[in-house]
Amino acid sequence: MLPAIGEFALWISLPITLWGAVMAFLGGRWGRGDLVLSAERSVYAVFALLAVASAGIIAAFLTDRFDFWYVSNYSSRNLETYFKVSGLWAGQRGSLLFWALNLGFFSALAVWLNRKKNRDLMPWVSGVLLLVIAFFIGITLFITPPFERLPFTPQDGRGLNPQLQNYWMTIHPPTLYLGFTAFTIPFAFAIASLLSGRLDARWIEVTRKWILTSWFFLTLGIVFGMRWAYEELGWGGYWFWDPVENASLLPWIVATAFLHSVMIQESRGMLKIWNMALVCLTFIMTIFATFLTRSGLIESVHSFALSLEIAYAFLGFMGVTFAISAILILWRLPQLRSDRQFESFLSRESAFLLNNLVLLGAGFAVLWGTMFPLITEGITGSKVSVGPPFFNQVNIPIGLMLLALMGIGPVIAWRRASARNLKKNFLIPTAVGIGTGVVLWVMGVRHLYALLTFAIGVFVLWIIAVEFWKGTRARARIEGENLAIAFTHLVKRNRRRWGGYIVHVGVVVMFMGFAGAAFDREVRQSMVPGESVSITSAFGHTYTLTYEGLSTARAQNMWQWIALMRVERDGQPLGTMTTERRFYEAPPQPMTEVGIRSTAFEDLYVILSTLDEQVGMGNDPQFQRATFQVMVNPLVPWIWYGGLIIAIGTLIAMWPGGPVPQQRAGSTGATPGRRDDEKGPGDPGIGAGADGDRSSAEPARTPVGAAP
């Protein structure tokens, strides 16, 4: 019953979406409030209808309705219940509906939050959002119908790909989708701003929290995906530079650039055209990511199905979006002129601009590497391959540049840095960074990029620590608070700035985790129970793993062969760990489950590579012979710690409410380091708005957007 209702809901959602879009644009054009109201009600209705449609799909999964093509291809009777729920995004047909649902949710939220604010922008915002939703509903209805029936009811479904039968399946895709779809809101506000001609920084202020929300989910989604790959794909790595992984990275890179460049517009009234271009580019990249993932145009480990209809539909949509954005920006060009000029290379503005250019450069490199095989084949007819070596070779230097800018950006003065500013802020951190590199070199680290990562990383951490310390101490002195309270108040006072610094700390920690890959160790050994293998890590710990034996177990839809290992580190017992071979029944396919034992600095990673063909044929240990691949991956845990720190920092920066950043420079205790630049805008707080000569046309910033 519910599936049928869902299908009906999906069908009627399309005319309502189109009706709403027309009403929104007409209402905006003619200034008719009643039409705009109708459009906004359409947004709510569409969200409700999409929710019903999605519930219909989930109900079809839960009740094993194998007469649905989609269910019969992605589920089976013995599939765990939570994978039946996640069936909504397991395959192409459901996932495009899921995309529309997410977008519907955010659209309804945005419309509701702005029901009494920004009324001049809202008609256009609703219109743009509804058009984007209409595109996805259209695809769902006419190209990838999730409710399509088979002419008969199969006995059972084909089952879900075992690689997807992992708990991350319930977490990673929705997180990424939330990140992708949330970015449509800033895009819609930007377009609304262009259409309505209200080209001040308001669209940025309104969508600041939305940008952070999108970035938060994108970042988490990517990190979750890395963790999933690390646990599941069984090769000891977390990033493969696979086209589908790159597809998720591209919008993240452009969104990161945008996140930084909007601060320049808010504080200095510059880069207006640039920001408009970036917000449109980020949105197009989120669509491009879906296009790359869903069209199967590029061969990938993830190898999603090739579907030319989808490819054309997405290409068309991206082309139209690009054309409209470009035309609108060109049309409004005269009103988007900067309030100010750049004054010096050595200034925060140019550090931010450089950060933007470098990020876009990285994005272009990733895009180029991903598309290069396709382009070459199209032009020359010969097939080539560009793999991880290319991406590493190009992106590691770019990444190091970005890392260095994370240290420079926050403390270099606005407008024009004096020699005194530079000396005061950079002398000691640079010395500490170089010192770190020298110490590591003396300790025997010879890997150039790893040395640079640690040296630059420590440079950045030192700068951020000094900023926190100066701010806290100044506040403690002025307000007479103890350091802990002063610290909390400091962060609360300008959460965006300090949250941003915490994010930077997380990125540094994560980069150090990446650098750990330079010191991976690996051994491979075939063993019978009782035998053991030893491996020495880069940190000098010796792990000894003793193969205790093999056991079998039966789970809901698979058989497991479980190898038990006893682990010792430097002679001290560390307990046991297991690694498995699984044989799934639907679909019939083997899977390897790795064993991971994490310590603060390194992961012991064990793969049950191969089982003897005669396994299980008798009780003799000879029949339990298995080959193991044992790795020690230094600093991989730091990647996850870094991800966690980034998430915390982003949450601090984006959390709704909180005091409006003060207009007084210095009173937050945030500026002692820059008092010497009093002539320049004294406030270092990103967007803290202490810039006294700002044009008064820009309204006081109130946290809106996601804030209730």
Add this chain to the structure above:
Amino acid sequence: MNRDRRFFAGLVGVAAIVTWLIWTGITDTMVYYLTPTELLERMEDGAEQSERMQRGVKVSGDVLPGSLVAHTDELKHQFVVVDPDNRDVQLIVHFRHPLPDTFTDEAEVVMEGRYLGDGIFEATEVLTKCGSRYEALPEDMDDRDAGYGAEDPYAGYGDGDSYAGYGEVYPDAGYGAGELYVEATGEDAYARNGGI
């Protein structure tokens, strides 16, 4: 004006660095992606013994059923890969790592490695092409009219060209084997039903 020009120079500088990185990256790491036939042709030419071919090459083809020889103890795998378009062209592949879970000896594989001569290819990496698909194969969607029986709908799961392979493992699950179809036998019935 002068300032604008300086910033323009900065922009060009960054663009130049990135372009240089991409250019050297491509020339240093790009490898050819060939079929076994193309690989052997290039190797026989001799002129193609370029630095790039020495660095490595990517080859795709079908595993010859029954050709897999595995020495579990030392993780040595040997199998034969044939050109799908010309099954006489064969490569003997040596691979010293664990095979992917989705590898069967009927899989379509993409390998990276070096050609050692005498028809032997030393692979450093083996990926299966359709076995690792997260999606059901597009044939299922595009060739709806052909019905389920006609197009090898289970190819996506890497376990063979027939329902038989599926049925063995999971006798009641195959679409062709279920009790629902007692009255209708096999592929003709689906075709009569109008396909999917």
